[in-house]
Amino acid sequence: MKRVVITGMGVVSSLGLDVNTFWTNIKNGKSGAKIITRFDAGKFKTQFAAQLPNDFSAANYLDKSEIKRNDLYTQYALIAAKQAIEDSGFEMNALSPYDVGVIFGSAQGGMDTFEHQIRDYVATDHEPHFNPFFIPKTLVNMAAGLISIKYGFMGVNFTTVTACASANTAMMDALNYIRWGKAKIIITGGADAPITEGSMGGYNALKALSTRNYDPQAAARPFDVERDGFVMGEGAGVLVLEEYEHAKQRGATIYAEVAGAAMTGDAYHITATHPEGKGAIKAMELALKDAGLVHTEVDYLNAHATSTPVGDISEAKAIFGAFGNSPNLSVSATKSMTGHLLGAAGAIEAIISVKAIENSIVPATINTTVLDSQLPFGLNIVTGASQEKKVDVAMSNTFGFGGHNAVVLFKKI
Structure with a gap:
């Protein structure tokens, strides 16, 4: 291939x-x-x-x-x-x-x-x-x-x-x-x-x-x-x-390198993501399989996380479901800076993911000061300021109304 x-x-x-x-x-x-x-x-x-x-x-x-x-x-x-x-x-x-x-x-x-x-x-x-x-x-x-x-x-x-x-x-x-x-x-x-x-x-x-x-x-x-x-x-x-x-x-x-990608459908609701993130978990797992990678190899995940009360929790549960307490994974939500560009969101977040690989920097989730207690314990969400970190593999999540889950993986070459 x-x-x-x-x-x-x-x-x-x-x-x-x-x-x-x-x-x-x-x-x-x-x-x-x-x-x-x-x-x-x-x-x-x-x-x-x-x-x-x-x-x-x-x-x-x-x-x-x-x-x-x-x-x-x-x-x-x-x-x-x-x-x-x-x-x-x-x-x-x-x-x-x-x-x-x-x-x-x-x-x-x-x-x-x-x-x-x-x-x-x-x-x-x-x-x-x-x-x-x-x-x-x-x-x-x-x-x-x-x-x-x-x-x-x-x-x-x-x-x-x-x-x-x-x-x-x-x-x-x-x-x-x-x-x-x-x-x-x-x-x-x-x-x-x-x-x-x-x-x-x-x-x-x-x-x-x-x-x-x-x-x-x-x-x-x-x-x-x-x-x-x-x-x-x-x-x-x-x-x-x-x-x-x-x-x-x-x-x-x-x-x-664009290492892999995958899509699933939630088959759940016209605007809400699945509360337990079932479709999102599968999309992340399939993207990893498509790339020939395992979850412990992902250094950075750019979350879809839009700042909605329900959506952020379901995605966090999905990330935990796919990665568990992977000690290597750093997560950030850059929509805290860019806003949500709807159909363009995945494209600019792909660019952010690639720049994170190129520059060994994980951007922060700004404005987030007190994490919601409903978040899975141990999820490493980068807040405050960007962090220097070697990034060899980055994942980018996007979820759309209608239950569309699309995940892309990028790899250092």
Whole structure:
């Protein structure tokens, strides 16, 4: 079976518009949460989110037509993809276009476009006018399609939609397509732009979001006894996955190996994870088996942990179920800094996992001061500040509404 490595990375997030800035803020324990400025959030129960930096302008990265024709989530995807492709440095003239594909994830697609168009339609008292780009801008698959169109990638091309597990699902599929010899390079990851009135209102109605409006930067506090919901985030993460021998032959910089991945379904509830983490336990076990690793070889686990009262406990039970009191395992929840990027979460957390391997640093779970007493005894959750630690193997968990569990493993090479 062919080996698969990561040769390029790109990121767009509240903590940075490039990988180096993003990683610096992660290891320094910065929060990207702030009061929403994109619209008047004063009427909402939650008035803050991990919004992109206020000085972000798509015009600094994309031409006018790309901005006009694309929803925010696609713009984020294109910007992060450009970074990752340039970082990888592969030359298309040395490849068949059918050897390069795109497998990309998103949970909501063009939500911002959809809300604006329907609002305009409702407000119109004469013949309705719909933007001719309305449909393509809202399609969840459009980021994958546009990345391939822009760069001429003619290989496998599709989108995975498994809610907050979408990016990990995309990476798993990309891993397997390369293993099977169906592609030499696949651009993968995820993007979402859910800081909209509809998303904020909808997640408030689910009681999923923190309402800590008086202190946004301390609102995301996974595993903490005072956690009250997640902080919405936005952005994109993109990774270039490449067949190992091909990457080695062209002298590419190799960041890490994608060692294995797996998915399971909870078959339990539309929004809640299984209370004992049964599906999550199995997904972690299957990912280890796929990678040919045992649980004691995993040094770092980037938890899905969103800071919800129920979800954090079920994941902690699942981690304990898969790892027990493994003395080597360090766990952290970086959504405490980035917020929850929905379908893009797994992609930026993959980048964090790879940087942890590269730099021998385990990032902290910030804001977590008093661990919930319901957590399994002996789980080593890194809080306070980042820790220096040799990381040879890192696992990244993502779980999505509908009961989707997707786990990816990364290994030093």
